[in-house]
Amino acid sequence: EVQLVESGGGLIQPGGSLRLSCAASGFTVSSNYMSWVRQAPGKGLEWVSVIYSGGSTYYADSVKGRFTISRDNSKNTLYLQMNSLRAEDTAVYYCARVSSGYIFDPWGQGTLVTVSS
């Protein structure tokens, strides 16, 4: 069964750092495009970052320079390193496999990141 399980969320002070993990099963992370999407409380979906199978990475302007997407092939796990966190980064963060370059499926269950003092 294809499955994604996120972890690493929590309460963090503004300016702090956090690393999210997304453990995959049923498929190989390194052979796929993988992405992070977030959803602020009561708001819609916002794409955050993508890593292509070849290793290229891209970011939304709102997180560029602060967030880093990466993967560990030996652990079949996707990561999102989040630095210089701001209140507006508060959201549920989902990881998703991206098929055909733009189809997000499946999604993980999400992990909540709260940035607050």
Next chain:
Amino acid sequence: DIQMTQSPSSLSASVGDRVTITCQASQDISNYLNWYQQKPGKAPKLLIYDASNLETGVPSRFSGSGSGTDFTFTISSLQPEDIATYYCQQWFTFGPGTKVDIK
């Protein structure tokens, strides 16, 4: 950047009603348009890909159509379990969502 709009932003309909949601892109995106369902407290779920293809396992009451800049998502007979927010998406841009409730 391509912008996506959806209408309506919310709707209430009765069980058995036909429900239609529209999504418009700011420029031609061919058929690169997907639809997702998100139930409260849950992750989004892919329903329709490439504008009109039903994802495996998704009930046939859901359908999609359109190409270019104008797209339509339809629930032919609304069921109580369809209460959710529906999002269109092209590449790395999601529409603002349409919240569907039961009247």
